[in-house]
Amino acid sequence: MRKIGLLTSGGDSPGMNAAIRAVVRTALYYDMEVYGIRHGYQGMIEGDIFQMKTTDVANIIQRGGTILKTARSDAFKTDEGRKAAYDQLQKHGIEALVLIGGDGTFRGAVEFFKQYTIPAVGLPGTIDKDLSGSDFTIGFDTAVNTAVEAIDKIRDTAEAHDRLFVIEVMGRDAGYIALNSGIACGAEDILIPEIMTDIEDVLCRIDSDERRSKSVHILVVAEGDEFGGAAEVAKRIIERFPKIDTRYAVLGHIQRGGSPTYADRVLASRLGYAAVLALRENKTQVMTGIVNGDITYTPFQQVIKTNAGISTDMIEMIRVLSV
Amino acid sequence: MRKIGLLTSGGDSPGMNAAIRAVVRTALYYDMEVYGIRHGYQGMIEGDIFQMKTTDVANIIQRGGTILKTARSDAFKTDEGRKAAYDQLQKHGIEALVLIGGDGTFRGAVEFFKQYTIPAVGLPGTIDKDLSGSDFTIGFDTAVNTAVEAIDKIRDTAEAHDRLFVIEVMGRDAGYIALNSGIACGAEDILIPEIMTDIEDVLCRIDSDERRSKSVHILVVAEGDEFGGAAEVAKRIIERFPKIDTRYAVLGHIQRGGSPTYADRVLASRLGYAAVLALRENKTQVMTGIVNGDITYTPFQQVIKTNAGISTDMIEMIRVLSV
Amino acid sequence: MRKIGLLTSGGDSPGMNAAIRAVVRTALYYDMEVYGIRHGYQGMIEGDIFQMKTTDVANIIQRGGTILKTARSDAFKTDEGRKAAYDQLQKHGIEALVLIGGDGTFRGAVEFFKQYTIPAVGLPGTIDKDLSGSDFTIGFDTAVNTAVEAIDKIRDTAEAHDRLFVIEVMGRDAGYIALNSGIACGAEDILIPEIMTDIEDVLCRIDSDERRSKSVHILVVAEGDEFGGAAEVAKRIIERFPKIDTRYAVLGHIQRGGSPTYADRVLASRLGYAAVLALRENKTQVMTGIVNGDITYTPFQQVIKTNAGISTDMIEMIRVLSV
Amino acid sequence: MRKIGLLTSGGDSPGMNAAIRAVVRTALYYDMEVYGIRHGYQGMIEGDIFQMKTTDVANIIQRGGTILKTARSDAFKTDEGRKAAYDQLQKHGIEALVLIGGDGTFRGAVEFFKQYTIPAVGLPGTIDKDLSGSDFTIGFDTAVNTAVEAIDKIRDTAEAHDRLFVIEVMGRDAGYIALNSGIACGAEDILIPEIMTDIEDVLCRIDSDERRSKSVHILVVAEGDEFGGAAEVAKRIIERFPKIDTRYAVLGHIQRGGSPTYADRVLASRLGYAAVLALRENKTQVMTGIVNGDITYTPFQQVIKTNAGISTDMIEMIRVLSV
Missing domain, CATH: 3.40.50.450 (Rossmann fold)
Known part of the structure; x- marks a missing residue:
């Protein structure tokens, strides 16, 4: 050849x-x-x-x-x-x-x-x-680190204002970026396509955090989550908790570039x-x-799309670590 | 005291x-x-x-x-x-x-x-x-650098796909972030509140670039531009040039945080x-x-809001440098 | 408990x-x-x-x-x-x-x-x-990325001046940081404790590159290499090739810190x-x-120190990729 | 033309x-x-x-x-x-x-x-x-930011170990990089060519900090300081205060490169x-x-070399801010 x-x-x-x-x-x-x-x-x-x-x-x-x-x-x-x-x-x-x-x-x-x-x-x-x-x-490794740097920055301003932020990361069919950036940024919750999102559960956890005076919340959502993107999720949170200062951010194409x-x-x-x-x-x-x-x-x-390695165990860990 | x-x-x-x-x-x-x-x-x-x-x-x-x-x-x-x-x-x-x-x-x-x-x-x-x-x-200095790092990353993917990107940066009343991040990233055009946006002019410059086979375009828009944000601008571009692969991105709250x-x-x-x-x-x-x-x-x-230092000279320079 | x-x-x-x-x-x-x-x-x-x-x-x-x-x-x-x-x-x-x-x-x-x-x-x-x-x-992952960012910067100035740089990274007993940062930065050679350094070989490769007009060289040395650190290696290169503009840099403690x-x-x-x-x-x-x-x-x-996974195969790859 | x-x-x-x-x-x-x-x-x-x-x-x-x-x-x-x-x-x-x-x-x-x-x-x-x-x-702006990022990282490890670090930045004839990176990193002391270094004063300030149980010290030294570089300064500190865990770092050529x-x-x-x-x-x-x-x-x-804008006022400020 x-x-x-x-x-x-x-x-x-x-x-x-x-x-x-x-x-x-x-x-x-x-x-x-x-x-x-x-x-x-x-x-x-x-x-x-x-x-x-x-x-x-x-x-x-x-x-x-x-x-x-x-x-x-x-x-x-x-x-x-x-x-x-x-x-x-x-x-x-x-x-x-x-x-x-x-x-x-x-x-x-x-x-x-x-x-x-x-x-x-x-x-x-x-x-x-x-x-x-x-x-x-x-x-993948670069994309997650880019997402993490962005979420770290957003957390700064979330902390300053006691805000709840819903942050959408890439992943049309898979939650790897969401899962890993969420763990790495200490997100309070993570919504991914691999696991059916029960929005009532999500709202319930927010309510419980609020009662414990946990004033900053970061929710990371994979763009492919079946419930919808960050805008959808934020909308539902605002409806339920109008007093919480809720914002959303879509990280978008920055996740594809960079050294x-x-x-x-x-x-x-x-x-x-x-x-x-x-x-x-x-x-x-x-x-x-x-x-x-x-x-x-x-x-x-x-060679097919797969979601190996995403388990409810990881989600369980996230819940434990964000108490 | x-x-x-x-x-x-x-x-x-x-x-x-x-x-x-x-x-x-x-x-x-x-x-x-x-x-x-x-x-x-x-x-x-x-x-x-x-x-x-x-x-x-x-x-x-x-x-x-x-x-x-x-x-x-x-x-x-x-x-x-x-x-x-x-x-x-x-x-x-x-x-x-x-x-x-x-x-x-x-x-x-x-x-x-x-x-x-x-x-x-x-x-x-x-x-x-x-x-x-x-x-x-x-x-300000940090915010512009954050915007620049993000736009640099987006340019990577824009180059890879020969895309046109409309990128919205912060600045409700002032175009300083847009102007400086735009110059620093070699943006093809910059839309700011200080200067009335003539969308026909913008479209005309895109058309002219296309004819010269300039395949990548970055337009930076201040959120406070009177024409509208990135979504608005992108919509108009897509209407006029359906063949150009046009996307938009809103950098959002990352610009407030970071070291x-x-x-x-x-x-x-x-x-x-x-x-x-x-x-x-x-x-x-x-x-x-x-x-x-x-x-x-x-x-x-x-102490009032002011837009000192933004002049049409700077816009002229941008046009010259993006030829 | x-x-x-x-x-x-x-x-x-x-x-x-x-x-x-x-x-x-x-x-x-x-x-x-x-x-x-x-x-x-x-x-x-x-x-x-x-x-x-x-x-x-x-x-x-x-x-x-x-x-x-x-x-x-x-x-x-x-x-x-x-x-x-x-x-x-x-x-x-x-x-x-x-x-x-x-x-x-x-x-x-x-x-x-x-x-x-x-x-x-x-x-x-x-x-x-x-x-x-x-x-x-x-x-480890952070330390290698820190080393890579530093070496990327040094390469900028090496390219500008057509210089040879010997760069020392951490690793008293192991070459993992050197090996991985070296591959990631396209280093021309890598000296690690796991592999006996034959300085004549190193000099010979430099000579061969010079003949091919390859003007920029990056050598990454683990601090624990048995031949000596960056200063030692640079000294020998300068003795042999006084015309090559040779410098060395010790990255040092920055590799321990950072987010x-x-x-x-x-x-x-x-x-x-x-x-x-x-x-x-x-x-x-x-x-x-x-x-x-x-x-x-x-x-x-x-739990003991180990150097698993460092093989001459990796070194072979480095030589191939730096041609 | x-x-x-x-x-x-x-x-x-x-x-x-x-x-x-x-x-x-x-x-x-x-x-x-x-x-x-x-x-x-x-x-x-x-x-x-x-x-x-x-x-x-x-x-x-x-x-x-x-x-x-x-x-x-x-x-x-x-x-x-x-x-x-x-x-x-x-x-x-x-x-x-x-x-x-x-x-x-x-x-x-x-x-x-x-x-x-x-x-x-x-x-x-x-x-x-x-x-x-x-x-x-x-x-200049990039070089200072590069120095600041490096010193921030070194401070992480200095804090972890309660160490004193002497950090040398570029500046053969001028202290601008040292002065600005030093202020930006909250350095305890800054030695620059523009101001005669009284090493006894430096040692005296270290002694006074130690007495107040200030366990971390960062000293930034311009390479062109007439007293000598980081190695020199560290040597004197170690002689006087053998119990303080003192290290030095030369940032070197990373300051010339980077985006x-x-x-x-x-x-x-x-x-x-x-x-x-x-x-x-x-x-x-x-x-x-x-x-x-x-x-x-x-x-x-x-066009000549000048050190305009470096005054003892700035040094005074550094001392006040590092109390």
């Missing part, structure tokens, strides 16, 4: 650049050529492809975003689109692919690989950490390095991951 | 604790007693007052929020409330006041001082920087120190400020 | 306060009383002991250092010292202990527990991560919670830890 | 990239061509010159260091060197220069401009803030913009600066 293509797809996450760097440098070390494909599958279709040198990845390990850019591609869901994409790979002589992204990135590729035979290895790049096959995903933490950089470096070694060992259509500290490989078809 | 009372009032701002520390330590140094009044004027009315020792202000210089807490007080706007407040001061033997807050803090006190004679000195504590009588206010920057800590320390010296020199009903590097004193009645 | 004593010992590490908070709140939740012992074993001997309330641990989860302070104690190594310590525990009615610290903390206690029977559970609190019985220790990352706060919270549950289940003389995501208990005698 | 050359010289400082961006974009806006000269005057001699486009300065406003790199040049101090430099300018058709650097940058140019007539405007880029002609220099603060980015943007306008207005051999908020121009010959 001499020429590999590399792309990032789906939502961007901090550490993707560190992964790109690791793939490029490892491949060059083993005398492969690397072709960067811009804007994910869409760029593959459009032939937005360029050869990458070691200087292209100099000084990017610490930068958020992705220098290869990312995009959605409706065209790639069509036969014509996939054909055009394959033609571009052929045209550039690309013999294998490295794909960095979330579950959609790998699911999106399954159909492609049914039709066109080309070796491919994936890396889990998503802030949501909700992929089977890896204990951590590239970007990656060491953990995300090291994870991205290890996985990028492993992905190229995997290609050399003729592994294909697998996502590299880290399980219990060791590199693992999971077939693309088996 | 032997006993002084100290309170924070209005919205909290980073550096208020550094100011509290400076006032307490300077007063103790000069053998005065300091009484902390919690929750601003409301706490004065309710007698939520305690004597402060040097240990009360140990290790707070770097902390956001205010250990004295802050609150609004409708009661203080009534004769009864002010009488109750004065009675509490009498009861504790408090002979002078140091007030940390915004224009409302000082205006709110004017009526009180008409009725009751007690020396008082103020410190400008607001993230909005829109007070006459001081080039800087305690908290203060050196500039806010030094400003707060200098003003707190100066406030106590001013009381010793029998200055009263003045706000200490910094003008061109020097300590100044402005009578409470003359 | 009704009354437990709590102390921090050895070098402080970020997250100790989060652990203290978790222990106190969990214990209070289960109707135990908690007695804080200041300055570690020395404070136990001197009776520097106070009852802790939930308010004592309010707003400390995000703070570096340890509110219980820490200290060495030579006296505790003597029979008299240990007797005095035990007498103090008796005097305060303390029936069990929670100890937060490194291997010295637990080894130091073994003799004590031989002489005096009192249940005790430990938490691994050290930035060095070199304890058997836990995949992570409280403070803990989410990972350290969550780890500390989980371990503190687990420690109290362990005492309730009559586990004793064990350190709580996290192995593969699950809580584990390791007898104090078996 | 159609073609301008641009270089950075001397020690790098955060915000230089923001200044480069502002110069390039303003010049392009006014239909000038900009030629980047790498490695300062040395690159001018060697002809390391390239035309800059708007994309060269995209996404650099937030980055530390200087993309144009900087270097010392002994050759530029010779007639031959200056002739070679001028020949290169001629060769590239460069008609004017923008110089970003410290006093050495402008002094170094005086001889050059005596021999060769070419318009030039300078920008004050140094973390030391010790230039006449500008209230602030590009990089610039808003203040440095805005300052750099304003000065870069003003520098190009100045060239258009035929101003030459002047440094742009900010005095009392307004843009000023100071002839290169009059």
Whole structure:
């Protein structure tokens, strides 16, 4: 194998650049050529492809975003689109692919690989950490720390005013960011999609805290909680407790950016390095991951969203620690 | 003068604790007693007052929020409330006041001082920087840096996706935070209350950038812009340019919290120190400020909201730098 | 069990306060009383002991250092010292202990527990991560991120001047901080105690980089590397390559402080919670830890320094990624 | 004027990239061509010159260091060197220069401009803030904040161990960084070159604090203090007070790097913009600066090192606030 293509797809996450760097440098070390494909599958279709040198990845390990850019591609869901994409790979002589992204990135590729035979290895790049096959995903650690820094700041002003704050963090299908940022910030309550929200329970705990003169409350809500987002929750609290000074905040897109933490950089470096070694060992259509500290490989078809590790025990702990 | 009372009032701002520390330590140094009044004027009315020792202000210089807490007080706007407040001061033997807050803090006190004679000195504590009588206010520097860090992160993800982002920062009456964070983040456009927003102009500049294939746009909007907030602006952009991937973000309350920057800590320390010296020199009903590097004193009645220093020249510069 | 004593010992590490908070709140939740012992074993001997309330641990989860302070104690190594310590525990009615610290903390206690029977559970609190019985220790994640932020800054100035920098990070017996910060910052070389440093090899790699016009070099050295610290290494480089602009920096004590990352706060919270549950289940003389995501208990005698997980494979990866 | 050359010289400082961006974009806006000269005057001699486009300065406003790199040049101090430099300018058709650097940058140019007539405007880029002609220099605000964050972290561990720390910050000729970081971190004492250090006084204040059981001390020392650096000071303290646990730390090169603060980015943007306008207005051999908020121009010959604004009053305040 001499020429590999590399792309990032789906939502961007901090550490993707560190992964790109690791793939490029490892491949060059083993005398492969690397072709960067811009804007994910869409760029593959459009032939937005360029050869990458070691200087292209100099000084990017610490930068958020992705220098290869990312995009959605409706065209790639069509036969014509996939054909055009394959033609571009052929045209550039690309013999294998490295794909960095979330579950959609790998699911999106399954159909492609049914039709066109080309070796491919994936890396889990998503802030949501909700992929089977890896204990951590590239970007999660940074996203939680970003959320924690923001919630710490909001707590300052909540304390100053004796306010109740409902804070919405990212996580459409999974509560990992909410759970971990909530524990880390000493949140009084955490609402996540994995656990049915009983709003009466939430209100009851607020009432009980109020009676004990606990004047500051932080509730962390995952955006994907089935009850609704921070605005919804705040509305219900205000209805019930009009005297409590209640506000809400949606942290939003800041959680996707920023310089990656060491953990995300090291994870991205290890996985990028492993992905190229995997290609050399003729592994294909697998996502590299880290399980219990060791590199693992999971077939693309088996990479699904998962909520492993979120249990009612953790919620119980939160309640105990916020007394 | 032997006993002084100290309170924070209005919205909290980073550096208020550094100011509290400076006032307490300077007063103790000069053998005065300091009484902390919690929750601003409301706490004065309710007698939520305690004597402060040097240990009360140990290790707070770097902390956001205010250990004295802050609150609004409708009661203080009534004769009864002010009488109750004065009675509490009498009861504790408090002979002078140091007030940390915004224009409302000082205006709110004017009526009180008409009725009751007690020396008082103020410190400008607001993230909005829109007070006459001081080039800087305690908290502004930190708030802008917080906004800048957040916008930098959002730019990472905007770059990765070629998106247009409309970002709303604080500033109900003044555009200082928007102007400075916008320049610092290389924003393509900035909408502030001081300058009438011509939305057609804004849309026209976006169109022109698009034609030049400038794929990333950051628009910074002050919450108090007369056209509307980020949601409004984004809506109009989406209507006109449905193909541009447009998002908006409201930075919100993170801008009030966090460990203060050196500039806010030094400003707060200098003003707190100066406030106590001013009381010793029998200055009263003045706000200490910094003008061109020097300590100044402005009578409470003359402390008003102002937008000095925001000119169309600055906006011109932004346009030039974002080409 | 009704009354437990709590102390921090050895070098402080970020997250100790989060652990203290978790222990106190969990214990209070289960109707135990908690007695804080200041300055570690020395404070136990001197009776520097106070009852802790939930308010004592309010707003400390995000703070570096340890509110219980820490200290060495030579006296505790003597029979008299240990007797005095035990007498103090008796005097305060303390029936069990929670100890937060490194291997010295637990080894130091073994003799004590031989002489005096009192249940005790430990938490691994050290930035060095070199304890058997836990995949992570409280403070490590924060310390590496602090080192990474510092090295990123130094790289800025190294790039500007085309300099070679030798940067010394903490780690007297273990290279975890050096290895992880080095990978995360794209260091060209990493010197750690686990791997014998062949200085000729190091110089040879520099020479080879120079020939390839790689103008910036970052070498990360663990303070415990057997060849010597950053000053030593820089000296040898300057001798060999007088034309290379070579500098060194010792990051030092900044690595011990700062607001803990989410990972350290969550780890500390989980371990503190687990420690109290362990005492309730009559586990004793064990350190709580996290192995593969699950809580584990390791007898104090078996808690030793270890360098598990540092292999020549990782070093190989660093060489590949820094080409 | 159609073609301008641009270089950075001397020690790098955060915000230089923001200044480069502002110069390039303003010049392009006014239909000038900009030629980047790498490695300062040395690159001018060697002809390391390239035309800059708007994309060269995209996404650099937030980055530390200087993309144009900087270097010392002994050759530029010779007639031959200056002739070679001028020949290169001629060769590239460069008609004017923008110089970003410290006093050495402008002094170094005086001889050059005596021999060769070419318009030039300078920008004050140094973390030391010790230039006449500008209230602030590009990089100072960031450097102080970096120092403050580091000292805050060290204070955490100092508090945990009841230690005395002597911390050395940058400032070879000026105490601005020491003074401001010291005030901001609540340092107990500050030693700066502007004020003769009486070590007996320093020791006496430590003794007095000890008697009052003030267990934590932070002393901030400017590297250029005439008594010596942190190691020297710590040595004397240890000799006198062997029982105090005394350590020292040299913050070093981290102070030069990192993402610039808003203040440095805005300052750099304003000065870069003003520098190009100045060239258009035929101003030459002047440094742009900010005095009392307004843009000023100071002839290169009059730009000297200065310590304006450091007075014994500030030192008095520090003593009062650290009681």
